[in-house]
Amino acid sequence: MKTVFISLTAAVGLLAGCSEPPSPATASITNCGVPVTVKATPQRAIAMEQNATEILLSLGLADRMAGTSYQTDPVLPSLKAGYDSVPVLAKLYPSREKVLEARPDFVYSTFTSAYAGEAAGPRQELAKLDVPAYLSRFACEKDAAAFAFDGLFGEIEEVATLFGVPERGRSLVAEERGRLDAALKGKHSGTSLLWYYSGTSTPNVAGPGGVPAAITEQLGATNVYGDAKQTWPAGSWEQIAARNPDVIVLADLTRGGDGDSAESKIAFLRSNPVTAKLDAVKAGRFITVPGSSMDPSVRSVSAVETVGAGLSELGR
Structure with a gap:
């Protein structure tokens, strides 16, 4: 009997070396049915869980993060240096008070539960405090999109644009698309x-x-x-x-x-x-x-x- 264990070890390329200047322009989008307006490129973002954290870190935005939380796995090795520089607000989700204490100018989550009353609070309430709150399209409260890689890549590019670093988003997505294409050369029909x-x-x-x-x-x-x-x-x-x-x-x-x-x-x-x-x-x-x-x-x-x-x- 042969047991094969395959562990995920491929590291995501960190784009922190980019020197792309942030854009001061206001950006407005509709995100999961909620208007989200970013009046200036975020400088104190909070990522509410691991997936949001690693997307921001992969875009080279560690120096523009005021907090992270809810890490379920060790951070990717290529992102560890950036992660270690970001304050950890809570082991699970931080309370609304803890979130506001960090003085965020942007909140990003990949799960609806991050915006529950016992966590960061509803996105509309954060917006009243001039804190734009972004939710992954795959976690919308209504009509959440089924996962697709094109949707994921679109989300990465949208977040990069909101942070004034669109080229970093395009670069990361190009890298990810190349790896995906290579990984799909073999098919496993009938399994x-x-x-x-x-x-x-x-x-x-x-x-x-x-x-x-x-x-x-x-x-x-x-x-x-x-x-x-x-x-x-x-x-x-x-x-x-x-x-x-x-x-x-x-x-x-x-x-x-x-x-x-x-x-x-x-x-x-x-x-x-x-x-x-x-x-x-x-x-x-x-x-x-x-x-x-x-x-x-x-x-x-x-x-x-x-x-x-x-x-x-x-x-x-």
Whole structure:
């Protein structure tokens, strides 16, 4: 029995060396149905979680960040120096008071929950305080876009433009597109995948509409939960056994909960009488990616590379 573990290690290029001058022009957009006006290029931005943080850092904007929070994985090695210079406001989401204490002139989040009352507060309320608040198009409260790489690249370029560094956005997107094209040269038709995010008593898995779905489609494989009605449905081990995936993609989470780490997931799958009989478990056909790479971010292309390479090594 051969077990293949593939870890996501590709680093995102840091653009901090760019000397592009910020533009003083006012920028106004409609973001998830909410008007967002940036009267001057942000100098004290807060990124509410890891994905937003790493996008700003990849654009070379560490010196224009007043805070970060909710890091679920170690920051990408290429971004660590910039990350270490940014104040960490909270282990999870900071309160509204903590956010305002940092005197932000821009707030960026990739999850709706960041703008809940117990976190930064509603975006409309922040706007009344002249703090523009941006939300990823994939997390809109209504009519959120299904994940697509073109949408991710558009978001990166839009954020770069709001910060007055459009060329950095174009450069980063060109790099990401090149890597994506290279990663998609091989197709894996006929291979079924289970994307196992978390949970042991009830597994949380990836359905349609999210990053895993897009990666699966791009690689020519199929998602055993592609027929689910939610992007992140609660599955059941009996369903999974009936669908018998060829390969299991594991989210490696650092939260420390039951079944969070890839190692604990594998131990559970091998010890559970139902899942121990799965072909993928018996053959050790596992691919491991950081949990944050299953959400829209600068890690998304790296996840394509990792899963594609893993499938090739497994002969799938």
